[in-house]
Amino acid sequence: MTRSDSAPVVDIRGIYKEFEVDGSRTLALDGIDLAISPGEFVSLIGPSGCGKSTLLRLIGDLTGPTRGSIEVNGKPARQARSDRDYGMVFQAPVLFDWRTIEANVQLPLEIVGVGTDERRRRASEMIDLVELSEFGRHHPWQLSGGMQQRAAIARALVIQPKLLLMDEPFGALDEMTRERMNSELLRIWERTGTTVVFVTHSIPEAVFLSSRVVVMSARPGRLTHVIGIDLPRPRDESTRELDRYYELVTEVREALKAGRGPVTEESEMAAEFGARVSPEHTP
Amino acid sequence: MTSAGRADSGSPRRRQAGSLLRGLVGPALAFVGILAVIAIVWETAKLIGGVPWREVAGVPIDPPWNPPLRIGLFNDVNLPHVWEIVGAFFQPPSRRSEFTLGALLIDAAIFTWRGAAIGFVIGAVVGLLLAIVFVHSRLLERALVPYVIASQTVPIIALAPMVVLWIGRDWPSVALISAYLTFFPVTIAGIRGLASPDPRALELMRSYAAGRWTILRKVRLPAALPYLFTALKISATASVVGAIVAEAPTGIPGGLGRAIITFNQQYASGPQKLWATVIACAAVGILFFLLVRAAELLTLRGRQQPAT
Amino acid sequence: MMRRLGYYAPAIAVFVGGLVAWELLVRGLEIERFLLPPPSDIAGALVGEWPVLVEAGTNTLIEALGGFAIGLVAGLVVAFATARFALARGALMPFAIAANAIPIIAFAPIMNNWFGVTSPVSKMMIVAMLVFFPVMINTVRGLTSASPATLELMRSYAASEITVLRKVRIPAALPYFFTAIRVGATLSLIGAVVGEYFGGSSRALGRFIVENASFLRFAEAWAAIIIAASLGIGFYLIIIGLERVVMPWHESMRERT
Numbered sequence: 001m002t003r004s005d006s007a008p009v010v011d012i013r014g015i016y017k018e019f020e021v022d023g024s025r026t027l028a029l030d031g032i033d034l035a036i037s038p039g040e041f042v043s044l045i046g047p048s049g050c051g052k053s054t055l056l057r058l059i060g061d062l063t064g065p066t067r068g069s070i071e072v073n074g075k076p077a078r079q080a081r082s083d084r085d086y087g088m089v090f091q092a093p094v095l096f097d098w099r100t101i102e103a104n105v106q107l108p109l110e111i112v113g114v115g116t117d118e119r120r121r122r123a124s125e126m127i128d129l130v131e132l133s134e135f136g137r138h139h140p141w142q143l144s145g146g147m148q149q150r151a152a153i154a155r156a157l158v159i160q161p162k163l164l165l166m167d168e169p170f171g172a173l174d175e176m177t178r179e180r181m182n183s184e185l186l187r188i189w190e191r192t193g194t195t196v197v198f199v200t201h202s203i204p205e206a207v208f209l210s211s212r213v214v215v216m217s218a219r220p221g222r223l224t225h226v227i228g229i230d231l232p233r234p235r236d237e238s239t240r241e242l243d244r245y246y247e248l249v250t251e252v253r254e255a256l257k258a259g260r261g262p263v264t265e266e267s268e269m270a271a272e273f274g275a276r277v278s279p280e281h282t283p
Numbered sequence: 284m285t286s287a288g289r290a291d292s293g294s295p296r297r298r299q300a301g302s303l304l305r306g307l308v309g310p311a312l313a314f315v316g317i318l319a320v321i322a323i324v325w326e327t328a329k330l331i332g333g334v335p336w337r338e339v340a341g342v343p344i345d346p347p348w349n350p351p352l353r354i355g356l357f358n359d360v361n362l363p364h365v366w367e368i369v370g371a372f373f374q375p376p377s378r379r380s381e382f383t384l385g386a387l388l389i390d391a392a393i394f395t396w397r398g399a400a401i402g403f404v405i406g407a408v409v410g411l412l413l414a415i416v417f418v419h420s421r422l423l424e425r426a427l428v429p430y431v432i433a434s435q436t437v438p439i440i441a442l443a444p445m446v447v448l449w450i451g452r453d454w455p456s457v458a459l460i461s462a463y464l465t466f467f468p469v470t471i472a473g474i475r476g477l478a479s480p481d482p483r484a485l486e487l488m489r490s491y492a493a494g495r496w497t498i499l500r501k502v503r504l505p506a507a508l509p510y511l512f513t514a515l516k517i518s519a520t521a522s523v524v525g526a527i528v529a530e531a532p533t534g535i536p537g538g539l540g541r542a543i544i545t546f547n548q549q550y551a552s553g554p555q556k557l558w559a560t561v562i563a564c565a566a567v568g569i570l571f572f573l574l575v576r577a578a579e580l581l582t583l584r585g586r587q588q589p590a591t
Numbered sequence: 592m593m594r595r596l597g598y599y600a601p602a603i604a605v606f607v608g609g610l611v612a613w614e615l616l617v618r619g620l621e622i623e624r625f626l627l628p629p630p631s632d633i634a635g636a637l638v639g640e641w642p643v644l645v646e647a648g649t650n651t652l653i654e655a656l657g658g659f660a661i662g663l664v665a666g667l668v669v670a671f672a673t674a675r676f677a678l679a680r681g682a683l684m685p686f687a688i689a690a691n692a693i694p695i696i697a698f699a700p701i702m703n704n705w706f707g708v709t710s711p712v713s714k715m716m717i718v719a720m721l722v723f724f725p726v727m728i729n730t731v732r733g734l735t736s737a738s739p740a741t742l743e744l745m746r747s748y749a750a751s752e753i754t755v756l757r758k759v760r761i762p763a764a765l766p767y768f769f770t771a772i773r774v775g776a777t778l779s780l781i782g783a784v785v786g787e788y789f790g791g792s793s794r795a796l797g798r799f800i801v802e803n804a805s806f807l808r809f810a811e812a813w814a815a816i817i818i819a820a821s822l823g824i825g826f827y828l829i830i831i832g833l834e835r836v837v838m839p840w841h842e843s844m845r846e847r848t
Contacts (some may be wrong), residue, residue: 060747081749088747094740098762098840107758111748139840310685317686361705426601433824443788445804445812516692524694532788532801539697547700547789557700564697572692 008035009195015068030220041196043206051221086163087156093148095140102136126154146177166198217259224259333357363555371555388563395538398454399526402461410466414473447533460529461522472514476507512579519571628810636810648818651796658718659779666726674734691724699789709792718782722775729771733764780823
């Protein structure tokens with residue numbers, strides 16, 4: 001567990017989050033403390049309903065905490081959002097049908113008010129980075145699911161954020177595409193040096209990508225284990241064959257089992273409602 | 284916060300009944316509220332921009348109130364007082380009449396609605412049958428659907444006067460025109476709805492060696508229902524429009540169309556009678572629409588609301 | 592080109608076949624010509640009455656286009672004013688949907704009394720009422736159709752309301768809007784013609800149809816119907832063309848997926 005001395009990019013202190021479901025209040029997050037240092041790749045993993053997506057959305061100020069404070073880049077989360085300090089990638093690519101891939105990637109720059117030439121230059125740089133150069137003029141619906149998600153990543157990175165928030169970005173992809181996307185994400189992360197907070201359901205994905213894996217339990221959502229991933233970098237397909245990789249996968253799995261309390265429908269619903277204000281993406 | 288809308292209370296059934304009720308009371312209140320607003324705006328317009336009160340043949344008789352703006356359009360003929368329109372329902376339309384206008388209009392509304400409803404049913408059945416044929420035959424679809432579409436970009440109610448002259452001045456003419464206006468939305472929605480099932484659902488049925496008829500009954504028709512109801516709601520209105528347009532210019536006796544023509548001729552002396560007739564027409568349209576909507580809610584209960 | 596022709600071949604065959612069958616049936620069965628005139632009579636009337644039909648068609652088209660423009664602008668103004676406010680929307684939408692179920696054509700005599708029987712303005716107002724409700728309802732639906740996911744994305748950019756409107760809501764509303772004006776285009780011609788049934792200048796298609804039909808001059812009436820139909824289809828096709836230019840990205844324009 002390596003921690004640099006520099007100020008954390010994300011500093012979460014004493015976060016409680018309640019949701020009201022069926023008239024009764026349910027605790028979705030119970031006293032979360034977590035600090036994430038610059039350049040880290042942190043995965044949040046846990047069973048359905050543990051509040052990991054809620055935690056991510058709290059960092060992005062897409063929802064507010066019931067109690068506690070969150071600082072991003074040393075300022076309140078709301079300020080960080082206003083300053084466009086982070087990029088976000090959702091489970092669904094959320095691309096606009098009426099825009100080409102280029103125009104979709106340029107969208108955040110348009111909103112910030114960057115000039116046309118600069119916008120084009122930076123967008124095409126990012127499109128090259130995610131290897132979609134040939135498809136810049138295509139519309140989203142002409143691309144496969146994996147390519148759409150790469151475009152969404154390019155869009156998140158185009159504002160050169162210090163922090164990238166990813167909410168199960170590869171959850172809807174098939175296993176082989178997902179592994180390829182994992183490798184590409186690491187390549188991009190190493191090139192940009194961005195701090196990443198990554199929500200996932202998949203143990204192998206979390207271990208392969210992360211410098212730290214944060215294990216959460218459900219009902220109420222708590223941090224139970226933080227597991228440092230000391231696999232050598234740069235990682236590639238051969239990493240998945242190391243003995244240490246298997247040990248770590250087992251360790252995360254054991255941590256998840258240990259944290260599993262009795263799960264009721266109610267708590268599942270509470271967390272689901274909290275995590276997914278947006279309905280499941282329908283293709 | 285944002286999740287509140289989805290977190291309904293109670294058991295699924297109670298929730299459904301609750302939302303059904305809420306779904307009716309809210310819009311009904313809103314509807315009445317807006318009617319009230321219109322009435323207030325109406326009377327305010329008359330108060331500010333109308334003609335002096337108690338005007339006889341253009342000469343005011345000791346006006347208790349002189350509107351500051353005189354706008355010609357807002358006179359008692361063009362905008363009769365709201366209470367006069369309401370009162371018209373409870374008075375006989377002429378001295379010779381032994382019934383109130385309200386009673387006569389209810390009779391006329393039933394006559395018009397009967398023609399419209401018969402046409403609506405015929406049109407819906409024909410429309411659905413056509414859709415079933417088109418979904419199963421590419422050739423027929425390509426050959427005929429362009430005309431089905433063209434027939435509606437055409438002012439087909441333009442045919443109304445001729446149809447009436449062919450068939451006679453009674454409700455079968457009305458029903459025919461209503462049927463014509465009904466079938467089109469049903470056919471188009473039917474084609475889309477019957478073709479809407481997931482190809483995998485059709486493959487599943489094929490894996491059971493189900494025939495076309497079974498697939499139609501078990502998969503295509505249920506999937507088409509939401510589409511069909513959307514169309515039927517449009518058709519309900521269209522059939523009433525068709526009935527009135529069939530009746531009015533040709534003067535088929537007994538219905539609202541004839542009433543419009545009659546009271547239009549008496550507009551200068553009693554504008555409230557035409558207004559009352561127009562309100563009766565609106566009521567028939569809305570009630571028929573609500574009837575279809577109620578059937579939709581009953582048939583589709585327990586389903587997710589369609590995306591459209 | 593040839594492939595497209597092949598695709599439309601069945602439709603063209605039905606058209607030609609239908610005309611021939613109609614002609615032969617009327618002549619063969621000796622149906623009274625004034626009841627169902629054969630196509631050749633209608634073509635004759637079309638040629639014979641051409642100058643009158645052109646004048647009547649122009650007048651009706653002016654009524655339709657004027658009313659369409661008024662209804663369109665009014666519908667958009669109300670939609671943009673209410674879509675922003677959930678409360679106003681909640682109150683207005685049920686009313687608009689109910690009003691959409693009203694046979695608006697019943698207002699034709701009242702409009703005639705208000706704006707003059709022979710004035711084109713009275714027909715324009717009827718057309719405007721017919722066009723207003725679909726435009727308003729669909730535009731409100733369109734403006735509120737953006738998915739929660741896209742709105743959350745915009746929130747993550749701390750985008751302003753205006754930006755969300757310009758970049759998300761309006762583009763998302765375009766398909767809804769075009770559906771409405773396609774309906775409106777058809778309705779506007781029908782509304783103008785039918786509005787004239789309730790009285791109007793005899794130099795317009797609706798009166799021309801009613802008057803000729805009442806003298807059992809059906810070939811002339813049919814000729815006028817063909818003019819009205821052509822105008823309606825033309826207007827509709829112009830809207831479709833516009834749609835392709837404005838929304839080349841939309842599903843309905845996709846050749847493949």
